[in-house]
Amino acid sequence: MAFITRQNIRSLSSSAALRAAIKHVTVIGGGLMGAGIAQVAASTGHSVVLVDTSEDILKKSTKGIEASLKRVAKKKFAEKPEDGEAFVQKVLKNISTSTDAVSVVQGTDLVVEAIVENLKVKQDLFGALDKAAPEHTIFASNTSSLPIADIASSTARLDRFGGLHFFNPVPMMKLVEVIKAPATSQQTFDALLEFSKALGKHPVSCKDTPGFIVNRLLVPYMLEAVRLHERGHGSKEDIDVAMKLGAGYPMGPFELLDYVGLDTSKFIIDGWHEKDPDNPLFAPSPLLNKLVAEGKLGKKTGEGFYKHK
Numbered sequence: 001m002a003f004i005t006r007q008n009i010r011s012l013s014s015s016a017a018l019r020a021a022i023k024h025v026t027v028i029g030g031g032l033m034g035a036g037i038a039q040v041a042a043s044t045g046h047s048v049v050l051v052d053t054s055e056d057i058l059k060k061s062t063k064g065i066e067a068s069l070k071r072v073a074k075k076k077f078a079e080k081p082e083d084g085e086a087f088v089q090k091v092l093k094n095i096s097t098s099t100d101a102v103s104v105v106q107g108t109d110l111v112v113e114a115i116v117e118n119l120k121v122k123q124d125l126f127g128a129l130d131k132a133a134p135e136h137t138i139f140a141s142n143t144s145s146l147p148i149a150d151i152a153s154s155t156a157r158l159d160r161f162g163g164l165h166f167f168n169p170v171p172m173m174k175l176v177e178v179i180k181a182p183a184t185s186q187q188t189f190d191a192l193l194e195f196s197k198a199l200g201k202h203p204v205s206c207k208d209t210p211g212f213i214v215n216r217l218l219v220p221y222m223l224e225a226v227r228l229h230e231r232g233h234g235s236k237e238d239i240d241v242a243m244k245l246g247a248g249y250p251m252g253p254f255e256l257l258d259y260v261g262l263d264t265s266k267f268i269i270d271g272w273h274e275k276d277p278d279n280p281l282f283a284p285s286p287l288l289n290k291l292v293a294e295g296k297l298g299k300k301t302g303e304g305f306y307k308h309k
């Protein structure tokens with residue numbers, strides 16, 4: 001924020017100026033997605049603070065980021081491993097951690113929220129941050145399924161609020177869905193597009209509709225696979241192999257559900273079912289519900305549809 005003050009930020013009209021403004025990024029939620037978003041933002045020269053509810057969680061997030069960076073470096077610097085190690089250390093230096101979101105956002109240009117998929121929890125968080133963040137700060141949610149307008153409604157910055165939907169694993173997946181809610185200003189939307197490009201991602205523009213583009217197609221597909229299995233029409237292994245070898249998907253639907261997290265998948269489908277109970281594509285799945293009730297949330301807990309090492 002070298003040359004942009006709070007006073008003159010309102011007069012900024014070009015997206016180039018807004019692009020220059022996003023230097024400091026606060027990522028809230030250090031789980032699967034938040035850690036990945038922090039990693040990619042730090043790798044592309046942004047100053048990042050990663051926030052979660054406890055130091056223990058943040059330690060785990062940082063360890064995960066380091067491991068992922070090492071995988072990236074191993075390929076990127078295959079010929080010169082010492083440059084790879086320097087890259088890892090340089091990126092890690094761009095990331096600090098905190099358990100105090102309210103004080104961190106006082107000096108940030110962009111907040112990317114990646115906490116649990118629950119409307120009330122997200123609204124409470126953004127409501128508190130809105131009072132602390134500077135006027136120019138843009139808020140974005142990485143929600144998989146909730147309307148951006150509903151999340152933004154707990155703030156007084158509807159024009160500076162949009163969606164930035166990343167894909168798991170963030171360091172590998174090139175797409176970012178950039179969501180323009182009805183009140184999102186064109187300037188904010190452009191700044192989010194530019195930020196996505198600055199991360200080396202390919203942005204697509206989305207309306208604020210359930211599941212945006214990818215999840216509106218992907219989540220019903222994954223749930224249809226579970227229903228097919230529940231009806232006894234295929235083993236999960238055969239369904240996974242069929243979709244990989246017959247449709248060219250990198251993971252089968254059960255592998256992908258475990259990868260995404262069964263809790264997150266259940267939050268998505270339950271929310272849509274509540275809003276549109278007659279839509280068979282959004283019907284809950286007894287098997288998914290059972291696994292979540294047992295704490296089998298997928299890869300992140302070591303077991304979901306499959307056991308993971």
Ligand SMILES: C[C@H](O)CC(=O)SCCNC(=O)CCNC(=O)[C@H](O)C(C)(C)COP(=O)(O)OP(=O)(O)OC[C@H]1O[C@@H](n2cnc3c(N)ncnc32)[C@H](O)[C@@H]1OP(=O)(O)O
Nearest residue numbers: 068069071072075144166167168169171172215250251260
């Ligand atoms: C629900 C939400 O709202 C939306 C979503 O996110 S939906 C989910 C979207 N994501 C997908 O569909 C993912 C589908 N799966 C894939 O694309 C691929 O399986 C995959 C990229 C995850 C992994 O690739 P794959 O070849 O199957 O496995 P793997 O051999 O482990 O990985 C290949 C390389 O990818 C890289 N890689 C994978 N995960 C990585 C990570 N987290 N960090 C860094 N590098 C990684 C590594 O370079 C790895 O090589 P390495 O083994 O030498 O380290």
Ligand SMILES: NC(=O)c1ccc[n+]([C@@H]2O[C@H](COP(=O)([O-])OP(=O)(O)OC[C@H]3O[C@@H](n4cnc5c(N)ncnc54)[C@H](O)[C@@H]3O)[C@@H](O)[C@H]2O)c1
Nearest residue numbers: 029030031032033034052053114115116117143144168260
């Ligand atoms: N898992 C995916 O594949 C995926 C992909 C795209 C988007 N998303 C979305 O991203 C968000 C996060 O998903 P995830 O898979 O990373 O979840 P996760 O369970 O891996 O991580 C969520 C993290 O948020 C933290 N948290 C919860 N409440 C918090 C608060 N008030 N303040 C700070 N931290 C808090 C938790 O401690 C946890 O570490 C959800 O909205 C989800 O729908 C998930």
